[in-house]
Amino acid sequence: MDFSHAPKTQEYLARLTAFINEHIAPIADDVYEFMHTHNAHGDWRNWRLHPQIEQLKLLARQEGLANLFLPDAEYGQGLTTLEYAPLAEEMGRYLFAPEIFNCNAPDTGNMEVLYHFGTDEQKTTWLMPLLKGEIRSVFGMTEPDVASSDATNMQARIDFDGDDIVINGTKWWSTGLGHPNAKVIIFMGLSNPENDRHAQHSMVIVPLDSQGLTIKRMLTAYGDYDAPYGHGEMVLDNVRVPKENLIMGPGKGFAIAQGRLGPGRIHHCMRSIGMAEEALALGIKRALSRTAFGKPLTELGGNKERIAMARMKIEQARLLTLQAAWKIDHLGVKNAMTDISAIKVVVPQMLQEIIDMSVQLHGGGGMCHDFPLARFMAGARSLRLADGPDEVHMAMVSRLELKKYK
Amino acid sequence: MDFSHAPKTQEYLARLTAFINEHIAPIADDVYEFMHTHNAHGDWRNWRLHPQIEQLKLLARQEGLANLFLPDAEYGQGLTTLEYAPLAEEMGRYLFAPEIFNCNAPDTGNMEVLYHFGTDEQKTTWLMPLLKGEIRSVFGMTEPDVASSDATNMQARIDFDGDDIVINGTKWWSTGLGHPNAKVIIFMGLSNPENDRHAQHSMVIVPLDSQGLTIKRMLTAYGDYDAPYGHGEMVLDNVRVPKENLIMGPGKGFAIAQGRLGPGRIHHCMRSIGMAEEALALGIKRALSRTAFGKPLTELGGNKERIAMARMKIEQARLLTLQAAWKIDHLGVKNAMTDISAIKVVVPQMLQEIIDMSVQLHGGGGMCHDFPLARFMAGARSLRLADGPDEVHMAMVSRLELKKYK
């Protein structure tokens, strides 16, 4: 056992942190203010990126800090899940940082799908521009009319019609739908109802400008549009794409999703841990700088104990996530299912608790847009539902635990 | 001991509930949608009331359901704090209901201040139009630059200059500042620094159109402007009002605040309990109507136990609040200090927990504006800070507890 980062990770961590300190931290307040002023409304057609983002994306690419998430040495930097994890954590401290490093959801997951399961043509057409950060993508899975925690509830239809695939259905909470650069959707739907439960769905590549596709609206999570990334609702009415847009094969949707989710959850969780660190840091700084009843807030009531508990929870959640990353790398996703479910429960709950504490240390300011905490909370709360609610993952953990005794 | 409501309360409860069921519940979705579409932005100058609100206000007044909060039989309906409490609960189920009954914060507290401590002229000029619902008011206490949990930190100045009072300072989280009908502020500031700690501050009536008064912005709480009511930031730069606008006398600010807060907290807490009931009801309805893994959500995992815990917490919090109301009526605010602090801690925490559970039962929908839960959460979170953060109230409760042993 060894709890130190590999030299390669340390080297990337040093460069990444330097980049963040030099280029991202100094503009954070300005970007948040920009987001609030320009994008905090439902009219996604007018959402736009802060003017410095594209330029920083370019710079990150030039410095070899783009696509760190992708294990491939040519397209990415050849980092394992575990080697990338601490880098994702650092990116998580700023809501807009992952995009700069071309490591933001849902693009990372979508790029992985195309990388692992895409045809050469799919790679050329969609993966390459995504890797270059020229376009952004969307993931379409959750549906408004059914409890999507049970993915077999899915109703959207994917039908094969000669050389075409015909798609019908409504999806919401489709992440990235509002981004000005969004061009393509990885879409999951019911294609083979005659098959076994987990072989009934397929994944298809759907260009965002397809005829019959309507973006209905963007959705707020706790009042936050997460603009310019955005979660949206879209309707597909007889959308036709060529059959070459099918990924892997008919009925392979679940198999692909399974492979996609493992590393994706590590990324989500590590970013959340970075966010928790940032929330805690903001809370402590605020508490040290404000005085009540003759003392800094840190000296009052149970604040110190809460800070200690926060530290202990972050450390534990991080170790659990790093161990899950290590298991994915060494034992494969299938042998890390409990771990991947466990972090999905533990980390967002921890994050939510620490943000709440930090808000309380901030007083009224903590709730408003003068600090990023309210947006952090929207993200934390979403994560407890996105990609399977806590309850589904607890069920998975208990199933494997009980199996030991059967 | 008697846990049944007095006949008078029961009678009002029946009429109020009938009014809500007939006039408010049916338009709730429409009003929430209106709020989201027309008011969900920071440009408060354009905020407006849903078109039916004024008409329902009139109707409520005609039916003798206005100003129920005011113990006075002439101006209000002569209900005690305890008799009013269950009515406040019912109003709390809908965010816009309290205004219809002219029972919304901060107007209730401000009206009480004017009622108890105002001169005849102050009553004629400000209390009467407020009671009639012709104008709305603002309460200015919290300041951005200091930890306002310690009210003695307050920096805004109130200076007496001949026949004038001169006011300087910045306030934020001033509730009601964005309302289109807002006309007047009850403003608290430092007037007599030479006095003892709790006799240094005064309260002054400040018209909203005073020269030198600038509304800087409205503030979001968890992304929610709480429009058209709104929490805002305002700057007072050498604002002058006649000395007749002083309430009660110089240095009386704390004494007034003390009297104001008791019943006000009962109102806040009872409305919160109504909100918790509504959140729980929404959660159960949703959980019963959605199916996953072959069962309604209520049958899955620990959902039933969570619903049971919610019921038990609501009941306990309600009883604690009703008992506090009873103590205010029978023993006076001063002898109910622990109780008033206790409910201020217990109720918003309970509310936050139950809303969070209901969101989880809703899935993604729970976070967006298709349901009022996200706005409920913004309200719940605010309440844990407004009017003294949890920590200040826990300190009060423990102080009185320890006193028993000294």
Added chain:
Amino acid sequence: MDFSHAPKTQEYLARLTAFINEHIAPIADDVYEFMHTHNAHGDWRNWRLHPQIEQLKLLARQEGLANLFLPDAEYGQGLTTLEYAPLAEEMGRYLFAPEIFNCNAPDTGNMEVLYHFGTDEQKTTWLMPLLKGEIRSVFGMTEPDVASSDATNMQARIDFDGDDIVINGTKWWSTGLGHPNAKVIIFMGLSNPENDRHAQHSMVIVPLDSQGLTIKRMLTAYGDYDAPYGHGEMVLDNVRVPKENLIMGPGKGFAIAQGRLGPGRIHHCMRSIGMAEEALALGIKRALSRTAFGKPLTELGGNKERIAMARMKIEQARLLTLQAAWKIDHLGVKNAMTDISAIKVVVPQMLQEIIDMSVQLHGGGGMCHDFPLARFMAGARSLRLADGPDEVHMAMVSRLELKKYK
């Protein structure tokens, strides 16, 4: 609504408290030491009462403070469930106080069974000596071989054989079995398997010296025998009692149990609230008297907030219990089922938490027999299982909650 105690309750409360302060509090340390020294072992045949108990029982009887639990004016003092509740709380502060007032479990429940459902002969033979405190009784329901949380699992057999009833089976956690004065068991068993689920069991009076009845052992709860009261295991091997010992009729076991449990749970919960008050008082006194890092423990870390939380939880739990008592009196046990289940969950959990906090404030001393806290904890922990585990009661509360929507 009225949160003040009725004059009758106040008068009894004053007299009971005076009795406790004069006669019980001063000997408490001595009694606890006696219990530890003489009874803290499994050899129940040698258990005995502290020498002053019988004399105090007599005194309490003379002062009209015996059998306060029984609503009957002749046999008891004619107090309603609600009027008795605060008296039970005061008794709960000392482990041995309920016996002095002839108000201890399981005798109160057993006396209620005989009072409500017994024949005249059963009353003369068993109820009268119990009311006079001459003998003690046992309740036999829980069985070692089945999950007794589901009472229909019960396996002990009650067979009718001519003029006799024949009883076979093993029971454990039979409260009161180790008491030197224990003479009789109220025994529940399966008698009519042919009937509907809730009409299959009967209750029978079984003298403790019956042939074929063997006390196997006393059981510890967290190391505590609760001597000289004691929870024990007993085997009944073809025990024969006359058919006159059947209570109410064949298959009436559940109906009787139902009636028995309502007020019994109020008693348990109110005593637990008294115990929580005592645990909190002990904790605060200890914390005020010990100094670390230059301050009394109350001033360190989050101790004050924990004390405040304890106060708030006790108040809420008490109100919930008093409301349940009021409902039993005014609406009947059947219409108070949720409330009776709710307090059974809320109160013991609250008690366990407050004792744990008090132990922590005591340091090492809190765990050992220098203070009654470890015995309190054994009692609190038992209560979360006795008379239905938390989970069964949460299921009841959620069932009734969900019913509202069906």
Added chain:
Amino acid sequence: MDFSHAPKTQEYLARLTAFINEHIAPIADDVYEFMHTHNAHGDWRNWRLHPQIEQLKLLARQEGLANLFLPDAEYGQGLTTLEYAPLAEEMGRYLFAPEIFNCNAPDTGNMEVLYHFGTDEQKTTWLMPLLKGEIRSVFGMTEPDVASSDATNMQARIDFDGDDIVINGTKWWSTGLGHPNAKVIIFMGLSNPENDRHAQHSMVIVPLDSQGLTIKRMLTAYGDYDAPYGHGEMVLDNVRVPKENLIMGPGKGFAIAQGRLGPGRIHHCMRSIGMAEEALALGIKRALSRTAFGKPLTELGGNKERIAMARMKIEQARLLTLQAAWKIDHLGVKNAMTDISAIKVVVPQMLQEIIDMSVQLHGGGGMCHDFPLARFMAGARSLRLADGPDEVHMAMVSRLELKKYK
């Protein structure tokens, strides 16, 4: 980073587990029953070891499984703190296992003190017989009359008088005092009040049969004497030992304690994690084997979610502890202070929670001596106070956290 155990650890783990499965698990019920029957009383003079223990100690020694805790290759097996940690976990599943491997508290800590700081003579006289398991030892630090959480409160006196050291004072919670083989105490007391705060105390070796030393009594923790190990109270009245019994030098008590505590806490915590695993395993087995309302208990209410939460908490606590062990090995105790404090808070709380859950899954059986859970709970509860209460350790964690911002 590497989450796999080193080959050396794996090899020891395999051998240790085989030993436990072959020799310890099969006799566990018998040993617990023996402990309950023979030792569950305060008369420690009669306490004795289960007859097989000495023989198993011998066997463990022969197989090279003794003294695994000691990093020394000659006296122990040369395992680092991290290499030993998973072995301590396995021992923790059975209360009597650590003694068999000569790895039980407080002997491990005492042996470490003698190993690191003892003179050759002290090693020959005391360390060697301890390593051979011929004698047992006691650690004397906590005092009944002061809050010992603040070690500078200590009042016991160590005075230098010519060739003698004179010792006066009372200690309690002295672990191991009741063991039939206990022969020697490592005693800490105030020797140099003229020095700085952390150089006022010394550690002295005191034979248990010294004149003037009286064992007053053994103490229960939640009713459990932890016999035959035992926590006791002892009085030292002018006890004289030769000055050669001083360890390291006058005023070195704190320095020694500091060094002693680091690895000791790893041991405690890893054993606790093993205990938590065992408690969870017992709970699941019981829940799977008992049926209520037609289903195994695992299928009822929130039981599965609680089992999942238990799994997630254990994993996190284990990783935190292993990381702390790794830091001790690689960075030294001083640079692992936060980690050592953090595990001291996290692990016993987690353990307490999981035992409580397991008790609940067991029903009444869980509380009594038919299962080891009640004794586990006594141990868990003790650990939250032993060696510094939670609060002291949270203060340490927050101090280092806040330091980052100063």
